[in-house]
Amino acid sequence: MRFLRTLAVCLVATLPLPAAFAQTIDYKRLDARISRLSAEEEIVGLAVAVIDKGEISFANGYGVTERGGSPVTNETVFRWASLSKGVAATEVAILADRHQLSLTDTISAFKTSLRLPGGGETRATLEDVLSHRLGIVPNAYDTRLEDGWDAARIRRSLAKLKPLCPVGDCHTYQNVAYDAVSEIVEDVTHAPYADAVRHSVFEPLGMVTASIGRAGLQASPSWARPHSKRSRAPGPPQEKTVNDDYYRVPAAGGVNGSILDLARYARAQMGLAPDVLSDAALTMLQTPRVYTSGEQRRMSSRYRGTVRDARYGLGWRIYKYGINGDRVVGHRGAVEGYRSFILFDPDRDTGVVVLWNSSSRRPNGIGFEVMDMLYNLPPQDWMEIDPPPTGG
Template sequence: MRFLRPVILCLAAAIAVPAALAQAIDYDRLDQRLKRLAADEEIVGLSVAVIENGEIRFAKGYGFTEIGGAPVTDTTVFRWASLSKGVAASEVAILAEQAKLNLTDTVSKFKTSLRLPGGGETRATLEDVLSHRLGIVSNAYDTTLEDGRDPVEIRESLRGLKNICAIGECHSYQNVAFDTVSEVIEQVTKSSYADTVEASIFRPLGMATASIGRAGLQGSDSWARPYVKRSKEAGPPREKIVNDDYYRVPAAGGVNGSVRDLALYARAQMGLVPDVLSDTALAMLQTPRIYTSREQSGLTRRYKGHMKDARYALGWRVYKYGDTGHRVVGHRGAVEGYRSMILFDPERDTGVVALWNSSSRKPVGIEFEVMDMAYNLPPQDWMELDSESAGGSK
């Protein structure tokens, strides 16, 4: 039980530590592996944190904020990209528990700009929005957003698309449409989306570096510049200019923060800060809504089926971890020279988070190497340090 945790930890030095609480992760090995990964030309900067048995046991930066720049630390700020979706869903869950809205409310109940084919906004619920079940093509009009068009105009134009399935019947990942929830949150709270999330999530969790918007990133004491590299290009990655494209859909991709703050956020998602995210809210967030066949196909092909039964909840992905029988919750993100990752076992209060400022896919393997250690599985070269073919890549 949660309330026994302090007692157990205090007694740990005097009695044999139960197997469920024993340290399983080899942090020396992890550190050496991460140093090797950071030395790769594709990697500019990287920060990683591990939560084990509810405690942040490891938080460290590697590489540099920019080529030739300052070292990355555990408080260096990166963009969280699509990990922002879990933040938005968490805010909705908080408001639902306060009876200020309901997941079954239709989009049309609120004054939003979302218009779906055939008047679908009158049938689509907030739950459908948060689980990407709107029945329209994946990533609808993301390129138009990147061309500078107002997301409000884009959401209104979605009515001209054709349905690929009935609302609620299939998973189809969205950014512009997902950001409808920021409009809902602002209407319900009568406050800006950024201020609402700051007041109900960031500040109560002690997330000192977290923010929403480009100004928050670039105003940080230490922030990582974005870099990209096409797969066939020679030489180091190229620096990109930070723009407002996905900051204009803050619920989908607007959050910034350090890896230490991401670890604090992960602890709350494990149920360790019930005053901020209660068991009721977490049940709303992490209960799977729909099987994601496309995600599962990619995992099977690239990672030897190491995660199975891929499903989507509300702003979160849920898997079964290999043959262990354990359920894990996570998400990944990528936006314009930044990538991010979070994966945790909510029953074991153990997980890993990572942020990096390049387009390299190799750090995705960190989540498998850490969780394999947590589950006492044989080590594999998921970071592709010893063999280009080992583990595959996203």
């Protein structure tokens, strides 16, 4: 299987693409539009990379790490926020591929603090955790985490919640519950979660800036400080202090890294690092498990039908993109003062990753403008930088 994929990639690289499959990303236009966006008051710094037919063809920094600070480069480290969930799922898929665990193992088979209503931990599987199908209220007790509670204590308290649906029946996005994955990885590998991920994912993929935890972020030679503001507040976003809230759930929100490392990670998710992520592991990660109606409503409202059929795999979202319904895989992330975005077409080995250190939503539009170029769709102002049309 790996040999056939490698052969196919080589053939695509040496033969002209048919017109229906041609892909043209206008990097000059892309750079110009990102430069315009980065000059907006609500943007502090951002970094963007494009993987084009398997190669990292564009990796630039824009803006600054903090007001009056140094320029963002493609080596500047940002928080990845909820893109960390895909990293955790990747670690689990690697362990499953090595037969060190199974996705059908129940949570109670491991040493974990997760407790669910009605003893649901004896029925919920690892697959249910990674696809957010635990049957409890979305983002259960995130506020307690932000108030300083210990994550394991919160997970034990989830047993007192009223279930929304039977385990496995519905999608309700989680952070604290999802981080049971870090306990499971530690139980299986007998190593700290950060060490296990570094040995299985970061180092084999050559991710030289990637780390887990606040210390790793702040020890980086170049790192972006968090900035945020209330959505309607006047003036630029204000610098914030990096806190440990979501670092205390590392499988849900603990990863840091540069845009180059995020691009290297994205290539692996396209199947371009088979020694690290096998076809079997990628199938585990990217097979849709559950339809996500809330995500579909959000995407339809903001991107007007460009993205359809939103589903969730293991730590990854899967959509149909554009008029032809091409399959794309991605995720977004947000913690105070940071945002992140990844979206790619694994069949074309092409995608885009974005990191920024403010609370603006507009850099998400970079990803959609790149994908529109990939599919030769009419340009849209997804970054919201063009003046509104005048007249009737």
